[in-house]
Amino acid sequence: MAEQDQFDVIIVGSGAGGAPVAHTLVSAGKYILVLEKGPLFRPQQDDPLGLSDYKRDELISDGPEKILTIPGLVNTGASFYTSHVEPDLNDEPHIYQSNDSADYATIEGYTCQCVGGGTQHYGGVSLRFSERDLTLRTFNESRTDIRHDPNGDVKREARDWPITYTELEPYYTKAEQLIGLNGTRTNQIKVASADYYQKPLEPNPISEYARIGMEALGMKPYRTPQAVITQDHAPSGRKVGPLNQRDWEGGPKTAYVNRYGDCLDYKSTTWVALLRPIASRPGFTLRPNCNVTHLECNASRVVTVHYRDPSGQPATVSGKVIVLACSAIETVRLLMLSAEQASTFDSRINQNDLLGKYFLTHCFGGASAIMPGRFDKSRTIDSDWASDFCGTDDFIRSAGLWAGATIYNNTSDQALPIALARTHGATDLDTLWHAFDNDTSMVGEHLKDFLNAQFNRRLSVSFMANQVPQKANRIELHRKVRDKWGRRVAYIIKSWHDHDRFLMDTIAARCRDVLGYGGDGGKGQYPVEGFGGVYLSENALARIANHILGGARFGSDERDSVLDKNCRAWHFDNLYLTDGCFMPTSGSGNPTLTIQANALRVGDAVLASGIV
Numbered sequence: 050m051a052e053q054d055q056f057d058v059i060i061v062g063s064g065a066g067g068a069p070v071a072h073t074l075v076s077a078g079k080y081i082l083v084l085e086k087g088p089l090f091r092p093q094q095d096d097p098l099g100l101s102d103y104k105r106d107e108l109i110s111d112g113p114e115k116i117l118t119i120p121g122l123v124n125t126g127a128s129f130y131t132s133h134v135e136p137d138l139n140d141e142p143h144i145y146q147s148n149d150s151a152d153y154a155t156i157e158g159y160t161c162q163c164v165g166g167g168t169q170h171y172g173g174v175s176l177r178f179s180e181r182d183l184t185l186r187t188f189n190e191s192r193t194d195i196r197h198d199p200n201g202d203v204k205r206e207a208r209d210w211p212i213t214y215t216e217l218e219p220y221y222t223k224a225e226q227l228i229g230l231n232g233t234r235t236n237q238i239k240v241a242s243a244d245y246y247q248k249p250l251e252p253n254p255i256s257e258y259a260r261i262g263m264e265a266l267g268m269k270p271y272r273t274p275q276a277v278i279t280q281d282h283a284p285s286g287r288k289v290g291p292l293n294q295r296d297w298e299g300g301p302k303t304a305y306v307n308r309y310g311d312c313l314d315y316k317s318t319t320w321v322a323l324l325r326p327i328a329s330r331p332g333f334t335l336r337p338n339c340n341v342t343h344l345e346c347n348a349s350r351v352v353t354v355h356y357r358d359p360s361g362q363p364a365t366v367s368g369k370v371i372v373l374a375c376s377a378i379e380t381v382r383l384l385m386l387s388a389e390q391a392s393t394f395d396s397r398i399n400q401n402d403l404l405g406k407y408f409l410t411h412c413f414g415g416a417s418a419i420m421p422g423r424f425d426k427s428r429t430i431d432s433d434w435a436s437d438f439c440g441t442d443d444f445i446r447s448a449g450l451w452a453g454a455t456i457y458n459n460t461s462d463q464a465l466p467i468a469l470a471r472t473h474g475a476t477d478l479d480t481l482w483h484a485f486d487n488d489t490s491m492v493g494e495h496l497k498d499f500l501n502a503q504f505n506r507r508l509s510v511s512f513m514a515n516q517v518p519q520k521a522n523r524i525e526l527h528r529k530v531r532d533k534w535g536r537r538v539a540y541i542i543k544s545w546h547d548h549d550r551f552l553m554d555t556i557a558a559r560c561r562d563v564l565g566y567g568g569d570g571g572k573g574q575y576p577v578e579g580f581g582g583v584y585l586s587e588n589a590l591a592r593i594a595n596h597i598l599g600g601a602r603f604g605s606d607e608r609d610s611v612l613d614k615n616c617r618a619w620h621f622d623n624l625y626l627t628d629g630c631f632m633p634t635s636g637s638g639n640p641t642l643t644i645q646a647n648a649l650r651v652g653d654a655v656l657a658s659g660i661v
């Protein structure tokens with residue numbers, strides 16, 4: 050039987066930006082198709098034999114070493130490992146431009162290619178952006194106290210969002226209800242109209258140092274909102290079983306939350322929270338292992354979506370509305386590849402030459418220390434305490450910054466014993482295999498001392514902060530490198546602004562202070578061995594923190610943005626973009642909850658448009 054090829058709405062990508070739109074539209078009785086490049090991995094409950102599709106090593110390796118064979122790159126000939134949720138570097142790399150203007154292949158900028166996208170591997174830290182994050186142009190336009198911005202870039206490039214916090218707020222609330230989060234509200238600066246947080250688990254005892262440090266510095270900590278259920282969750286039909294009854298002697302080990310797929314159904318990925326609950330409805334069709342290659346338009350309507358089916362054969366499908374949610378880099382690339390195929394598409398998507406420009410990630414970094422005690426980190430869920438102290442107007446002004454940050458502690462670093470050996474010395478995905486192999490001194494007594502000092506004793510405090518938008522930070526199609534299907538791959542060109550570096554130094558020092566005060570009961574003398582911003586790291590220009598934002602910003606002026614306020618491409622009637630690409634500024638916290646809330650909002654806008 051031929052597959053259905055006409056739908057009300059086609060959604061490309063099933064992660065944070067795609068799944069909420071699907072949930073909204075199917076709940077309203079529409080017929081939608083989700084095309085997802087990667088496979089469907091199911092938790093153990095979904096399988097009659099109780100077997101999960103996840104491997105605990107997703108992010109690390111799915112097999113033996115490979116050699117990068119793409120000619121003309123600085124790292125051609127380097128060895129690498131792929132995971133089963135990332136493309137093989139030889140098949141479909143991202144290329145980034147380094148400080149020396151040379152090109153490297155990287156796996157950075159891919160989150161996770163499977164149903165659920167990046168939410169399958171994310172840490173689940175689910176912070177709202179603050180009201181201030183959405184009004185940074187207004188906030189900064191008459192200031193004279195912004196430091197380290199000699200050319201006035203902040204005032205020129207900061208943009209207010211075309212929607213207010215008040216407009217977004219009901220969708221934050223809806224996202225928190227549907228997805229399933231735990232956390233606490235008191236001490237947050239983000240106003241909420243309702244509280245759907247579940248009760249957090251007891252914090253990991255090692256996090257107490259972070260809490261004490263935050264209290265000592267007047268930082269008013271709250272329990273970090275995380276997308277992990279701790280109680281039965283009616284909207285998604287999930288049950289927590291023994292999680293609630295566990296004590297420190299037994300029960301499920303939950304240290305997989307950050308960076309690992311969750312076999313147990315606690316982590317609120319978009320598959321378990323949003324798609325599985327609608328999977329049996331007649332309006333829902335999911336096609337995994339389908340890679341969308343380009344779009345085709347007829348005047349102002351996108352009429353055909355071209356993709357390769359699971360066997361690699363070309364296929365097409367049509368919808369009244371098309372929603373792209375491939376994560377920002379790949380969405381921009383898909384639009385550029387479509388524009389390459391047809392000048393009519395090009396002239397509509399790229400009238401103002403802004404597509405791909407103002408690519409953003411976050412200013413991020415933090416501090417890390419070896420704490421006095423040793424704690425069982427296998428039962429952590431990563432982050433216990435967060436603070437909005439560095440996001441208040443008072444703090445931002447007094448520090449001479451353009452925008453704020455959120456800080457929170459992490460317990461999961463090297464929580465699983467095997468990761469300690471494998472990720473030693475790693476700074477990101479490209480360097481995961483630095484490991485003990487690269488450190489030839491790590492033998493004998495030195496190895497023993499290292500393990501004794503490190504194992505279950507390390508605590509870090511991280512920050513996420515707004516990055517100054519720069520037009521030169523951009524996604525292009527690479528001139529030469531093509532994927533295995535002959536399509537040009539994404540080229541990432543970005544740098545850090547002087548003010549970004551200043552901001553990272555400023556907030557990283559606060560993170561250091563949290564540990565410095567927390568480690569010795571509030572006296573501030575505890576030794577903190579490392580702190581700083583990402584710009585100091587070995588491959589700083591490749592690093593994206595898995596936060597892939599901007600490149601097709603929304604706005605209220607079509608000369609200055611790619612999307613209108615409902616995330617519809619200005620010169621198409623039926624094309625919407627809902628992954629992180631819509632953001633004109635990157636916010637003072639991890640982005641996924643905002644991507645999800647906005648996607649719920651866009652779902653309603655699609656319904657209100659009357660097209661479907």
Ligand SMILES: Cc1cc2nc3c(=O)[nH]c(=O)nc-3n(C[C@H](O)[C@H](O)[C@H](O)COP(=O)(O)OP(=O)(O)OC[C@H]3O[C@@H](n4cnc5c(N)ncnc54)[C@H](O)[C@@H]3O)c2cc1C
Pocket residue numbers: 061062063064065066067084085086087160161162163164165166167168170171172173174175176307308339340341342374375376377379383594595596597627628629630639640641642644
């Ligand atoms: C280890 C890790 C930890 C993280 N921790 C956090 C955290 O604690 N908090 C937080 O807020 N964020 C976190 N993130 C980031 C978070 O995952 C992303 O912000 C979020 O998933 C982005 O949503 P998106 O819709 O833009 O893209 P994604 O969720 O990545 O979804 C994109 C989907 O599109 C699919 N796709 C791509 N191209 C095509 C194509 N051509 N055809 C069909 N399908 C396609 C992909 O396979 C993918 O499934 C983390 C990410 C990682 C990897």
